[in-house]
Amino acid sequence: NAGVTQTPKFQVLKTGQSMTLQCAQDMNHNSMYWYRQDPGMGLRLIYYSASEGTTDKGEVPNGYNVSRLNKREFSLRLESAAPSQTSVYFCASIKDSSSYNEQFFGPGTRLTVL
Amino acid sequence: EDKVVQSPLSLVVHEGDTVTLNCSYEVTNFRSLLWYKQEKKAPTFLFMLTSSGIEKKSGRLSSILDKKELFSILNITATQTGDSAIYLCVRMDSSYKLIFGSGTRLLVRP
Numbered sequence: 001n002a003g004v005t006q007t008p009k010f011q012v013l014k015t016g017q018s019m020t021l022q023c024a025q026d027m028n029h030n031s032m033y034w035y036r037q038d039p040g041m042g043l044r045l046i047y048y049s050a051s052e053g054t055t056d057k058g059e060v061p062n063g064y065n066v067s068r069l070n071k072r073e074f075s076l077r078l079e080s081a082a083p084s085q086t087s088v089y090f091c092a093s094i095k096d097s098s099s100y101n102e103q104f105f106g107p108g109t110r111l112t113v114l
Numbered sequence: 115e116d117k118v119v120q121s122p123l124s125l126v127v128h129e130g131d132t133v134t135l136n137c138s139y140e141v142t143n144f145r146s147l148l149w150y151k152q153e154k155k156a157p158t159f160l161f162m163l164t165s166s167g168i169e170k171k172s173g174r175l176s177s178i179l180d181k182k183e184l185f186s187i188l189n190i191t192a193t194q195t196g197d198s199a200i201y202l203c204v205r206m207d208s209s210y211k212l213i214f215g216s217g218t219r220l221l222v223r224p
Contacts, residue, residue: 043150045157045158
């Protein structure tokens with residue numbers, strides 16, 4: 001039981017490049033989330049997926065797209081990276097939206113956009 | 115053992131009341147303490163606290179951290195029914211691991 005896994009752990013992009021951050025969980029959780037963490041800002045929600053087949057915008061969705069490929073996987077795509085997207089990205093999952101206290105987070109992806 | 119303890123677990127007040135929510139934590143590679151408000155779906159970020167004694171304010175909400183005594187409080191003045199939610203206290207350690215408190219469920223009656 002690996003919990004929540006994210007790849008890659010580190011990435012450096014040039015402005016305008018695209019990439020996809022991968023997230024997978026093996027806990028049979030229904031809800032998955034993508035957050036970004038910037039200094040002094042805590043975690044801000046980018047997108048979430050309450051269940052397989054659904055996605056919703058969070059607080060800061062601009063510049064991102066997501067895909068809930070199946071129950072296990074939830075990917076985050078940057079189509080044209082910008083320096084403002086330099087951040088640490090966390091994927092998280094919970095069994096359902098009423099059990100937030102049991103949210104599990106991945107180890108994070110540290111992204112730098114030059 | 116990493117623990118974040120929030121109190122009270124639940125609270126019912128009337129509009130206009132002032133409430134204070136408490137959070138205590140055990141220190142292990144402490145980076146910051148965060149407060150979130152959760153209504154129906156995903157939680158929304160309120161404050162991040164890294165230094166002792168510096169109050170952070172956002173409208174009617176304010177929060178402060180005491181790193182010596184290992185606690186934080188979240189104050190809400192002149193409460194409104196829209197403040198009804200679960201308030202989560204979260205400790206972040208140096209490796210970005212998050213430890214969540216159980217939350218305080220606040221209900222503000224009109």
